Amino acid sequence: MATFTERMGPVLLFWLGLCLSGTWAVDKGNFKTCDQSAFCKRQRAITPGESPYRALLETMELTNTKLTLQLINDNNKVRLLLELYRLQGNITRVKINELKPLKPRYEVPDVLIREPPTEPLSLLSQDENGVVLSLGAESQRVIVSARPFRLDIVEGRDVLMSLNSRGLLGFEHLRMRKDTFSYKVTSTVASVWDNIKRVFSSQADPEADNKEATDPPSQVETTKEEEEKVEDGMWEETFKSHTDSKPNGPSAVSLDFSLPGVEHVYGIPEHADTLKLKTTDSGDPYRLYNLDVFQYELYNPMALYGSVPVMLAHNAQRTTGIFWLNAAETWVDISSNTAGKTVFGKMLDYVQGSSETPQTDVRWISESGIIDVFLMLGPTPREVFSQYASLTGTQAFPPLASLGYHQCRWNYNDQEDVRAVDAGFDEHDIPYDFIWLDIEHTDGKRYFTWDPHKFASPKEMLQGLMDKKRKMVAIVDPHIKVDTNYKIHNEIRSRGFYIKNKDGADYEGWCWPGSAGYPDFTRPDMRAWWAGQFAYDQYEGSMENLYTWNDMNEPSVFNGPEVTMHKDALHGSWEHRDMHNLYGFYVQMATAQGLIERSGGVERPFVLTRAVFAGSQRLGAVWTGDNAAEWDHLKISIPMCLSLGLVGISFCGADVGGFFKSPSSELLVRWYQTGAYQPFFRAHAHLDTPRREPWLFGPENTALIREAVRQRYTFLPYWYQLFYHAYQTGEPVMRPLWVEYPQDPATFALDDEFLLGRDLLVHPVTEEGARGVTAYLPGKDEVWFDIHTFQKHNGVQNLYIPVTMSSIPVFQRGGSIIPRKLRVRRSSACMEDDPYTLYVALDNRRTAEGELYIDDGHTFNFEKREFIHRKFSFTNNVLSSVNLEPDAQFTTKSWVERIIILGASKPSKITLRTADDQENQLEFDFDASMSVLTIRKPGMNAGADWTMTLQ
Numbered sequence: 001m002a003t004f005t006e007r008m009g010p011v012l013l014f015w016l017g018l019c020l021s022g023t024w025a026v027d028k029g030n031f032k033t034c035d036q037s038a039f040c041k042r043q044r045a046i047t048p049g050e051s052p053y054r055a056l057l058e059t060m061e062l063t064n065t066k067l068t069l070q071l072i073n074d075n076n077k078v079r080l081l082l083e084l085y086r087l088q089g090n091i092t093r094v095k096i097n098e099l100k101p102l103k104p105r106y107e108v109p110d111v112l113i114r115e116p117p118t119e120p121l122s123l124l125s126q127d128e129n130g131v132v133l134s135l136g137a138e139s140q141r142v143i144v145s146a147r148p149f150r151l152d153i154v155e156g157r158d159v160l161m162s163l164n165s166r167g168l169l170g171f172e173h174l175r176m177r178k179d180t181f182s183y184k185v186t187s188t189v190a191s192v193w194d195n196i197k198r199v200f201s202s203q204a205d206p207e208a209d210n211k212e213a214t215d216p217p218s219q220v221e222t223t224k225e226e227e228e229k230v231e232d233g234m235w236e237e238t239f240k241s242h243t244d245s246k247p248n249g250p251s252a253v254s255l256d257f258s259l260p261g262v263e264h265v266y267g268i269p270e271h272a273d274t275l276k277l278k279t280t281d282s283g284d285p286y287r288l289y290n291l292d293v294f295q296y297e298l299y300n301p302m303a304l305y306g307s308v309p310v311m312l313a314h315n316a317q318r319t320t321g322i323f324w325l326n327a328a329e330t331w332v333d334i335s336s337n338t339a340g341k342t343v344f345g346k347m348l349d350y351v352q353g354s355s356e357t358p359q360t361d362v363r364w365i366s367e368s369g370i371i372d373v374f375l376m377l378g379p380t381p382r383e384v385f386s387q388y389a390s391l392t393g394t395q396a397f398p399p400l401a402s403l404g405y406h407q408c409r410w411n412y413n414d415q416e417d418v419r420a421v422d423a424g425f426d427e428h429d430i431p432y433d434f435i436w437l438d439i440e441h442t443d444g445k446r447y448f449t450w451d452p453h454k455f456a457s458p459k460e461m462l463q464g465l466m467d468k469k470r471k472m473v474a475i476v477d478p479h480i481k482v483d484t485n486y487k488i489h490n491e492i493r494s495r496g497f498y499i500k501n502k503d504g505a506d507y508e509g510w511c512w513p514g515s516a517g518y519p520d521f522t523r524p525d526m527r528a529w530w531a532g533q534f535a536y537d538q539y540e541g542s543m544e545n546l547y548t549w550n551d552m553n554e555p556s557v558f559n560g561p562e563v564t565m566h567k568d569a570l571h572g573s574w575e576h577r578d579m580h581n582l583y584g585f586y587v588q589m590a591t592a593q594g595l596i597e598r599s600g601g602v603e604r605p606f607v608l609t610r611a612v613f614a615g616s617q618r619l620g621a622v623w624t625g626d627n628a629a630e631w632d633h634l635k636i637s638i639p640m641c642l643s644l645g646l647v648g649i650s651f652c653g654a655d656v657g658g659f660f661k662s663p664s665s666e667l668l669v670r671w672y673q674t675g676a677y678q679p680f681f682r683a684h685a686h687l688d689t690p691r692r693e694p695w696l697f698g699p700e701n702t703a704l705i706r707e708a709v710r711q712r713y714t715f716l717p718y719w720y721q722l723f724y725h726a727y728q729t730g731e732p733v734m735r736p737l738w739v740e741y742p743q744d745p746a747t748f749a750l751d752d753e754f755l756l757g758r759d760l761l762v763h764p765v766t767e768e769g770a771r772g773v774t775a776y777l778p779g780k781d782e783v784w785f786d787i788h789t790f791q792k793h794n795g796v797q798n799l800y801i802p803v804t805m806s807s808i809p810v811f812q813r814g815g816s817i818i819p820r821k822l823r824v825r826r827s828s829a830c831m832e833d834d835p836y837t838l839y840v841a842l843d844n845r846r847t848a849e850g851e852l853y854i855d856d857g858h859t860f861n862f863e864k865r866e867f868i869h870r871k872f873s874f875t876n877n878v879l880s881s882v883n884l885e886p887d888a889q890f891t892t893k894s895w896v897e898r899i900i901i902l903g904a905s906k907p908s909k910i911t912l913r914t915a916d917d918q919e920n921q922l923e924f925d926f927d928a929s930m931s932v933l934t935i936r937k938p939g940m941n942a943g944a945d946w947t948m949t950l951q
């Protein structure tokens with residue numbers, strides 16, 4: 001231990017030094033480029049051309065649910081097995097694995113919500129060049145060309161997607177290390193090989209392994225397969241001071257996809273980059289490898305904390321998606337019109353368009369695992385969201401309170417500090433729902449504990465918050481302090497739950513507590529045990545208003561390669577390499593499970609995570625990690641959250657104010673104004689930054705921040721309904737304009753504005769010293785109402801809006817009805833029974849519709865249909881409220897206190913008819929200059945049926 005600490009001391013000092021230094025720059029040298037990642041370099045060296053792969057049509061088998069076919073690599077004769085499925089809802093799944101791998105290759109578990117249901121495939125035609133299959137009832141077909149192998153998905157005469165059309169399919173088969181042994185490889189020798197390895201690793205001196213890699217191959221009988229050359233990095237790879245032993249040798253997979261007619265691709269978060277992905281020809285590919293990147297840089301393809309291997313392709317006619325289900329390190333190349341003309345065999349009854357036809361080509365490269373790809377064929381954005389949701393699930397429906405404002409910093413120092421900050425919100429009349437505690441609240445970075453001096457009576461503190469209907473989040477990270485006086489560590493160790501290093505001992509790395517172990521969250525028994533730690537009688541000092549934040553779950557290992565875990569660490573028989581990008585997903589899964597179980601399955605959890613993978617949307621919220629108090633970081637919060645939303649992860653936010661550095665008061669105000677209209681709304685700050693609670697910047701700025709936060713709270717009914725909708729459909733809450741205006745190219749690359757649902761368009765001010773912004777208002781038949789002035793604007797236009805420091809340009813779409821609660825109180829729970837104001841914005845046809853969703857705000861009882869879901873519509877001068885889901889049951893004390901109709905004309909009288917056939921005349925005001933009709937105290941219960949006639 002002592003030597004380890006001594007050895008690691010300088011690393012830690014170096015890291016802390018960076019923390020404290022003022023210069024902002026990622027140390028790129030700490031992270032690999034594609035060239036420094038041996039498999040990426042090898043695969044990227046394969047250039048477009050004739051693929052060595054050939055489909056062996058005589059091996060084809062077609063059952064009702066799948067096609068199987070062998071592929072052979074003509075260079076090395078290794079055979080692959082292709083499986084093709086037609087899944088329900090316009091999805092085609094293509095799996096490619098080795099026909100006879102030396103040992104099983106990793107297939108990602110737990111991300112798909114079920115084995116996806118299939119639909120029948122049928123053979124349309126076949127000859128020696130290939131086969132044509134019908135994809136269900138649509139005019140969609142898949143064409144399998146044999147020599148070289150390629151797949152084309154076509155609809156009518158349009159090619160939607162082609163696979164291996166550039167010949168970049170690469171599949172590194174598992175093999176014996178030929179400088180040590182030689183076998184004619186069959187699958188049955190795998191266990192023999194494992195035994196030999198075991199004997200060797202226990203007997204040989206530890207140096208031997210290292211030597212072998214550099215020694216020339218010994219003289220052995222070679223088989224055809226072994227004539228392939230051994231390249232650097234195949235069996236061992238060194239980066240900086242770290243050597244990655246690669247006992248399984250090369251195992252990369254890669255495949256190219258061509259997207260004819262496509263110029264815009266999106267997704268594959270997490271990157272600090274524009275919404276529309278860039279071509280990567282002149283630099284590195286986009287990298288997906290969950291990393292704790294210190295002081296990340298903007299507008300580049302470097303990896304960040306999360307990886308969601310899903311890309312959307314869009315043009316004015318169609319939206320499609322590619323879901324590459326692989327959890328190993330992955331790189332994605334994007335190019336445009338570089339492939340030249342794709343050549344179709346005579347199977348393809350298709351004439352290629354002119355050379356001007358735009359085309360995007362992408363290539364996915366992963367270090368291990370198999371090729372398992374889901375081609376989501378749309379055709380609309382909504383259908384792609386639904387297709388992806390059918391595979392990986394939808395956004396978890398969060399507790400209503402978590403949609404309020406969150407106050408965080410590293411750190412609130414002690415209970416007195418928490419009390420004072422809490423009181424500050426009341427004093428300044430700013431609502432908030434959650435106050436957060438970072439790592440310093442623990443007893444020496446031992447999670448699930450409290451500092452005995454600073455947080456001596458956590459229940460008292462939590463009760464104080466509960467009395468005000470407020471809540472707390474405390475951090476629980478996955479690195480566990482190696483300390484025999486720490487119960488959590490002892491239990492994990494004694495149960496054998498730690499991830500092992502390559503030699504089979506518990507893996508230890510350096511993180512906040514010093515030396516730490518990393519529980520193997522991929523194990524269901526470990527996750528069950530971890531979940532149990534959140535029980536009220538296990539987690540001392542916890543109460544039902546305490547929720548959880550999982551940070552550092554990439555995992556972050558300060559002294560590990562690229563600040564993360566060694567790839568040759570072991571999860572049972574699998575290497576960390578195989579599932580690195582899944583680790584954080586499992587940490588959040590186990591934690592959310594714990595919060596559910598502690599309440600006996602009654603309460604919805606709230607868990608914030610930094611690392612994500614496909615499927616993380618089912619588990620809670622995510623934030624964009626350690627950003628900085630800079631204008632560009634404020635700007636990039638928009639495309640970063642939009643990109644996550646496109647791949648299902650709606651509950652996204654960026655640290656308001658910026659984590660590192662200290663914001664000017666102008667930047668802080670603008671950030672609150674932006675964050676108030678983003679899904680997860682939390683201020684956070686680094687330990688070394690000056691305090692920045694909302695009232696510390698003078699009364700004017702306090703007022704501006706108060707107003708932004710209060711606007712957030714007035715829209716909570718709309719946010720809640722949007723999240724209910726996201727939970728049901730997988731549609732993003734915060735969405736790019738092109739999702740709603742898919743045929744309007746002007747919306748395809750907007751990074752500075754977004755929609756919330758369909759009905760609110762937000763163009764926050766993100767420029768320093770701005771005097772105005774130009775917002776694009778879409779939709780040639782649309783009108784948009786400024787939510788503050790009620791001024792009406794037509795789409796399609798670029799609208800210049802003069803701004804002051806109080807401006808947050810937000811527009812309500814004509815044709816929509818948005819319920820709000822205007823009596824803002826201390827927290828969302830305090831507003832539970834408050835009345836609603838309906839904002840009815842009329843379109844050019846003088847109609848509008850909207851929804852209202854109400855439940856208890858925090859339990860799973862909505863799954864038992866305990867909720868109110870209503871539809872409001874305005875047509876022919878009649879506004880009505882009808883029950884959208886009549887079998888659901890819930891009662892509310894809330895009533896409708898006001899209705900504001902935008903774009904109205906003046907009625908002579910307004911008659912309300914309630915469900916019991918009572919009729920009442922209602923009072924109203926009409927503002928002729930703005931065409932705003934305000935109906936006062938109509939007084940219906942929010943769950944009731946009624947109609948209101950304007951005469």
Ligand SMILES: *[C@@H]1O[C@H](CO)[C@@H](O)[C@H](O)[C@H]1NC(C)=O
Nearest residue numbers: 089090138155377378379383
């Ligand atoms: C499937 O695709 C067809 C043709 O593009 C489309 O008409 C249909 O609505 C899609 N169905 C689903 C469930 O997405």
